[in-house]
Amino acid sequence: MSGLDKFSEKMTRRVARATSRRSLLTLIGGALTGAAVIPVLPVSRAQAQGHGGGGGADPIAPQTTGNPQDPGDQTKCDYWRYCAIDGFLCSCCGGSASTCPPGTEMSPITWIGTCMNPADNRAYIISYNDCCGRSACGRCSCNRNEGDRPMVRPQANNDINWCLGTASAIYNCSTAVILGVALEQK
Amino acid sequence: MRWLAAPALILATGAAAMTPALGDPDTNPALQSAARARQNWILTCQGCHRADATGTPQTTPTMAGFVAKFLQVPGGREYLARVPGVATAALPDAELAEVLNWSLVRFDPANIPAGFQPYTAAEVGRLRQTPLRTEAAVLRASLVARFNADQHK
Numbered sequence: 001m002s003g004l005d006k007f008s009e010k011m012t013r014r015v016a017r018a019t020s021r022r023s024l025l026t027l028i029g030g031a032l033t034g035a036a037v038i039p040v041l042p043v044s045r046a047q048a049q050g051h052g053g054g055g056g057a058d059p060i061a062p063q064t065t066g067n068p069q070d071p072g073d074q075t076k077c078d079y080w081r082y083c084a085i086d087g088f089l090c091s092c093c094g095g096s097a098s099t100c101p102p103g104t105e106m107s108p109i110t111w112i113g114t115c116m117n118p119a120d121n122r123a124y125i126i127s128y129n130d131c132c133g134r135s136a137c138g139r140c141s142c143n144r145n146e147g148d149r150p151m152v153r154p155q156a157n158n159d160i161n162w163c164l165g166t167a168s169a170i171y172n173c174s175t176a177v178i179l180g181v182a183l184e185q186k
Numbered sequence: 187m188r189w190l191a192a193p194a195l196i197l198a199t200g201a202a203a204m205t206p207a208l209g210d211p212d213t214n215p216a217l218q219s220a221a222r223a224r225q226n227w228i229l230t231c232q233g234c235h236r237a238d239a240t241g242t243p244q245t246t247p248t249m250a251g252f253v254a255k256f257l258q259v260p261g262g263r264e265y266l267a268r269v270p271g272v273a274t275a276a277l278p279d280a281e282l283a284e285v286l287n288w289s290l291v292r293f294d295p296a297n298i299p300a301g302f303q304p305y306t307a308a309e310v311g312r313l314r315q316t317p318l319r320t321e322a323a324v325l326r327a328s329l330v331a332r333f334n335a336d337q338h339k
Contacts, residue, residue, distance in 0.1 A: 109242060112233045125228055153276070155233055165242045183225055 060092050060140065069119045077142035079176075081126055083115035084146045086158040087174035090131055092140035098177045100131035106175070107132055109164035111156060113147045114182050123182035129175045132163035137173040222281065223288035230275045231285070239293040247326070254290050254297035259332040265318070265325060267310050273317030280307040282314070 062073040072079040074097040075089060081097060082089070094101030107130045114123040149156035163169045228237075235241050239249035256262030266272065267286065275282055283305040290298055318325060 108236055109245075110233050112229055114229070125225070127233075153274075155230070155271075156276070164245065179228060183221060 063091050063096070069117070071119050075140060077140070077144065080117055081115055081124075081176035081178065082142055083144055084111075084113045084126070084148060084158060085128055085174050085176060086143045086145060086148070087130065087141070087171070088137040089140040089142050090137075090173040090175045093131075093137035093173040095131060095173065095175065098175050100129075100175065101134070101137070101172065104131040104133045104172045105166045105168070106130075107163050107166050110162060111158060112179065113156070115146075115176075123185075125179040125182050127177045127179050128158065128162070129177055130162045131172045131175065132166040132170055133168040134170065134172045136171060142174075219284070220288060223285045224292075226277055226281055226285040227289060227292075230277060231271065231289070234271070239289070249289065250293045251296070252294060254294035254299075255333045256329055257290075257302055258297070258299050258336065259329055261325075262329050262333070264313055265329055267305065267313035268316060268318045269322055269326075270317055270319065273314040278307075279311035279314070283307045283310040286310065 060075045063075050064071075064073055074081075074091040077085075077089070079097070089097075090099070090101060091097050095104075100106045110127045110129045112125060112127045115126050116122070117124055145158065147156065148158050151157050151159065154160060161169060161171050163171050234246045235249060236246075239253070241248040253266070256266050272282065272286060275285075277285065287304045
């Protein structure tokens with residue numbers, strides 16, 4: 001035991017003689033700065049670019065209309081027309097915000113609400129037509145539910161499967177079609 | 187402008203073809219605003235009935251060219267205001283009466299009987315207090331049988 005004591009005392013004294021307190025501060029400062037740099041490394045940036053709310057690291061190119069009256073990225077859950085959507089965005093599934101992916105059929109039975117367009121601050125009537133006939137897309141899950149009502153009001157509930165009136169009741173993804181401009185509220 | 191022009195045209199032709207009861211939408215209190223009625227149709231009815239009111243055979247009976255036949259038989263007028271989709275729609279009485287009158291003129295002007303008086307807010311407010319539930323289908327079948335029998339006389 002005394003041998004270990006002597007050894008550690010010898011080493012400690014050697015370090016104390018050979019280094020200054022200022023060099024210890026330098027070492028700690030360097031470590032702090034180095035740790036701060038880790039989150040800005042490219043690896044971390046790539047992981048942070050999630051799409052569609054719960055999309056994770058699925059790489060999907062942005063889709064914009066280029067029209068200043070229709071701002072935003074249609075593959076993102078925060079796109080203005082998706083204010084009451086619940087499902088997978090067809091924009092991420094081979095379709096668009098208003099068309100179905102190939103091989104699916106658009107449901108004629110829909111639930112309809114209004115969304116505020118940030119470009120002109122007017123309410124637009126939006127129809128959430130589901131696309132049906134292929135298994136769930138699974139990309140860009142988006143669940144915003146503004147104006148969603150409980151199941152006792154099925155005509156305004158978006159948790160039920162709206163693949164009605166189609167050849168198949170299998171849900172693939174959801175669109176948000178503009179039907180028109182809503183009247184001004186008095 | 188096309189979406190505004192279409193119902194206006196339909197209202198105009200409908201009004202010309204039938205009784206003056208639903209005449210000028212600007213002066214008749216039953217049709218205060220055709221634009222508002224159309225919007226309420228879109229927001230509360232069209233999702234299931236479809237834009238042209240043709241419906242889906244299994245779930246939503248057709249209204250186009252059909253719905254005003256109910257006005258031709260006793261009990262039919264009350265039935266139209268008590269069916270679940272009408273009675274429980276999230277609309278105040280006045281707007282519900284308005285969209286009901288509007289949908290009759292819009293989707294079935296030919297079958298509106300002569301002397302038809304438009305629904306009023308008070309009437310719709312009274313009728314929707316007793317909404318139909320599961321018995322709606324049975325009542326509907328008996329009314330349809332009644333006016334089909336009348337037609338074949």
